[in-house]
Every structure is written in structure tokens, then in C-alpha cells.
Amino acid sequence: MHLLISFILAAPFALATYLLVKSQTDRQARFKNPLTKSLRRPPGAELGRKLGSAQFEAGFDAFGVILPCLIPIIIYTIVQGRGHVAFQITMLGLSIVVASVLWFQGAKRFRSRFEEIRTLRLGYECELAVGQELDLLMLKGYRVFHDLQADNFNIDHVVVGPSGIYAVETKGRSKLAPGKDGDTVKYRVTYRSGKLHFPGYVDDASVAQAERQSQWLSAWLSSATGLSLRAMPLVVLPGWYVDNQDKPVVPVIASGYIEGYFSRRNQPILSAEDIARITHQLDAKVRDLKPGELLRPEPDST
Numbered sequence: 418m419h420l421l422i423s424f425i426l427a428a429p430f431a432l433a434t435y436l437l438v439k440s441q442t443d444r445q446a447r448f449k450n451p452l453t454k455s456l457r458r459p460p461g462a463e464l465g466r467k468l469g470s471a472q473f474e475a476g477f478d479a480f481g482v483i484l485p486c487l488i489p490i491i492i493y494t495i496v497q498g499r500g501h502v503a504f505q506i507t508m509l510g511l512s513i514v515v516a517s518v519l520w521f522q523g524a525k526r527f528r529s530r531f532e533e534i535r536t537l538r539l540g541y542e543c544e545l546a547v548g549q550e551l552d553l554l555m556l557k558g559y560r561v562f563h564d565l566q567a568d569n570f571n572i573d574h575v576v577v578g579p580s581g582i583y584a585v586e587t588k589g590r591s592k593l594a595p596g597k598d599g600d601t602v603k604y605r606v607t608y609r610s611g612k613l614h615f616p617g618y619v620d621d622a623s624v625a626q627a628e629r630q631s632q633w634l635s636a637w638l639s640s641a642t643g644l645s646l647r648a649m650p651l652v653v654l655p656g657w658y659v660d661n662q663d664k665p666v667v668p669v670i671a672s673g674y675i676e677g678y679f680s681r682r683n684q685p686i687l688s689a690e691d692i693a694r695i696t697h698q699l700d701a702k703v704r705d706l707k708p709g710e711l712l713r714p715e716p717d718s719t
Contacts, residue, residue, distance in 0.1 A: 452708035458564035460548025464541040471534045478530045481523030488516040543589030543655045562699045579685035582648040584631040608669045609662040624667045641698040
């Protein structure tokens, strides 16, 4: 009886919620986006959409933590005053066990989701920061493109100018909180033998990844333009001081040094005609976001 009364009391609110959602959906259908041309991808577009998906899913994961807490209350409401006291205690005990198992499973998913959100937010903000810094190069005659989609991966940024083509990989890495050693030691990454030595761990994949991406970009642009082109890899670490201990095959720099890096590369190797053909292909490649898709979560989110 108690459960039936609860459903009866909740029904008007459920109906009102349905009508509210339907009214807003119907209202939205009466409006049309004025944009007819696809948008170019901004910095961090792919990570931004994944972040949106993860934040959306976090809402459902929250229910996985909240709903098990209601199970003992519902069971207690049902069995109260029915049967022997031993039966009531047994049912309540079983409900607590079931709720505990479901709560710990939900809590594990919830914690994992928030760790995913933290990682995605860090990567997105770092790509955005580096992208905004690279955009300033356009004042010096460079063309800058972001989030270029390749074969099952993406290239964070592509820079094109008279001095060549650059495939830029942004790596966002968290820092430890300042301690007794001071920021100078804790915020320093050593680049040696193709590996990035961060405080506490070694990254031996980022440099090789940047090299592979530049090779793919070289092959794709050469095929698309009919020119013999070679893209140069570049790794940018926002917020870190980079200590180069040997001559790197793939340059690794900190954000804030981007303008200086490109200003030193002043030997022209591409003509204006070459740059026009290259940028035409890149512009078509990154202009693949339909109006309304920029902030839409990934369609295959789970």
C-alpha cells in the first residue's frame, strides 16, 4: 500500500517533467541554425566532445550511487508490519547487502568517470592553450589548423608557412603540488635519448607518436597535392620547463617558447603556390563539423 501511494504521488511530477521536455523539444524544432557551411575544428575539438560525453555520463553514474541507498528504505517500507520480526530483519539485512554491493559497483564507476573527466579536461585545456598560442603565428604569415583527423588518430595542430609544415603534438601533464624542493625541480622535464623524464615517471611514447604523425601528414599531403612534402614533428609541453640534454631528433619545447621557435626557422622552403595548395587540402580536411555538432557529445559514448 505504501509503495502504491508513493507511485501515485510521484505520477504527477513524472508527467509534468515529460511535458516540460516535450515542450522544449517542440519549441527547438521551430528554429533552424542559420549556418549552412561546415565549421573548422577549433583546438581540442575531439577532446572537448569526449569531455562533454564523459560529463553527460557522469550524471547517470551518479544515479548508480544514489539509487542503491533507496533500496533498504523501500524494502523496510514494504515489510514493515508484515510477518514476523525475524522475517522483517532478514529482508532488511538482505536489502542492505544488495544495496552495499550495488553502491560499491556504482562508486567504482563514478570514481573512474571523474578520473576520466579530469584527464580529458587537462588535455582539452592544454590543447586549447597551445592552439591559442599557435594562432598568434598567423600574424606572421603562418596558417594554423587544429584537430586534424587522420587514420584512427588526430593531429593536434598543423602549422604551414614558408619555412615548412609542422605537425604539433600537445602533451598535457599534471604537476605535483609545490614542495620543499621548489617549483624549479618539480616542474622540470628532462629530454634525453628520445624520452621525456618527468618527476616520478618516464614518457617514452610521446616523441615517437609525434614522429609517426608527421610521417602520416607528409604522405597524405604529398598524395593530396602532388608535391614532395615533409612535415616536421614538434612536441609542446604546456607549463613545464624542458631541459634538453642532447640534440633532439624531434624538438620538444614548452609553451611560451613557440613564437621564438618559429621565428628562428626563417629559411623559406615552400613557395606561395605550394602553401596555397597545402592549405586548401588542410582547410577541407578540418572543416567537417556540421552546425550544432561542436558541443554535441560523441555519438558512440558509453
